[in-house]
Amino acid sequence: MAKRSYPLSKVYGLLEPGPVVMVTTALKGEANIMTLSWHTMMEFEPPIVGCVISNRNHTFNILKATKECVINIPTVELAEKVVGVGNSSGRKIDKFTIFGLTQAPASRIKAPLIAECYANLECRVIDARMVAKYNFFILEVLKAWINPAKKDPRTIHHRGRGTFMVAGEALTVPSRMK
Numbered sequence: 001m002a003k004r005s006y007p008l009s010k011v012y013g014l015l016e017p018g019p020v021v022m023v024t025t026a027l028k029g030e031a032n033i034m035t036l037s038w039h040t041m042m043e044f045e046p047p048i049v050g051c052v053i054s055n056r057n058h059t060f061n062i063l064k065a066t067k068e069c070v071i072n073i074p075t076v077e078l079a080e081k082v083v084g085v086g087n088s089s090g091r092k093i094d095k096f097t098i099f100g101l102t103q104a105p106a107s108r109i110k111a112p113l114i115a116e117c118y119a120n121l122e123c124r125v126i127d128a129r130m131v132a133k134y135n136f137f138i139l140e141v142l143k144a145w146i147n148p149a150k151k152d153p154r155t156i157h158h159r160g161r162g163t164f165m166v167a168g169e170a171l172t173v174p175s176r177m178k
Contacts, residue, residue, distance in 0.1 A: 010160065019155035019167065020082055022072040023053070024103075025062040026111045031103055033095045033114065034059040035086030037158040039071070047141035049123065055135050058090040063137060067125040068109040071139075072117035076154045076166050081116075083162075108142045118153040120145040 020037045039051040049071065053060045063069050074082050081099045088095060096103055103112035106122045113120040122145075127138035147153075157165045 018157065019073055020158050020164070022074055022082060022085060022114055022117065023051070023059055023063075024070045024072060024111045024114060025059050025066060025068070027062045027066055030094075031096060031112050032058055032062060032090035033072075033085050033099075033101065034090065035082050036071075042138065047121070047144070048126070049121070049139045049141060051137055051139065052135050053137060060135065063125065064128070064131065066110070067128075068111055069123050069139070070106055070109070070111045070113050071121040071123055071141075072114040073119040073121075073153075073155060074114070074117045075150065076156055078116060079156050079164065082156065106143070113145065118147050118150050118155070 018037075018039065018041075020035060021039065023034050023036050025032050025034075034053070034057055036051060036053065039049055042048040042050050051071075053063060059069075081101065084099050085095050085101075088098070095101070102115035104115040104120075106113055106120075108122045109124065111122075113122075121141045122143040123139035123141050125137050126140045130136040130138070152170065153167075155167045157167065159165055
């Protein structure tokens with residue numbers, strides 16, 4: 001099979017690591033939401049997540065100041081709201097109100113959960129050494145929540161330039177010899 005060159009500007013769509021998430025933060029009683037897809041698992045237990053948040057985003061400054069956030073995992077039913085949140089700035093609007101999302105209290109941090117999301121991960125920044133150079137925060141998940149009513153949640157995955165893929169069929173392949 002002959003391969004052809006692929007534009008470097010499109011590599012992102014090949015490697016996108018996981019579901020699009022919505023990160024919530026709060027500072028001085030005001031909550032914010034941003035859409036994020038640049039994240040990666042770094043450790044199993046305790047769960048450690050790395051994420052890149054642009055220093056141009058309102059969330060960057062809040063996370064840097066408070067050192068805590070919630071990673072909210074939406075399903076395909078929230079796709080339009082996820083995109084709307086991602087295309088607007090929390091400096092200018094209250095995204096919870098504008099997009100009809102419900103704040104729910106977290107148990108370990110001040111940032112709120114998004115009630116409509118399938119899962120919510122309360123996180124604290126444990127390493128900020130790569131923030132200045134790469135905008136890369138390392139978070140420890142302190143508490144995790146899921147909606148047990150959603151048996152097979154269909155998450156969305158960003159492929160770039162307004163294109164998404166929906167998680168679909170589950171495949172089980174034995175990974176360890178018995």
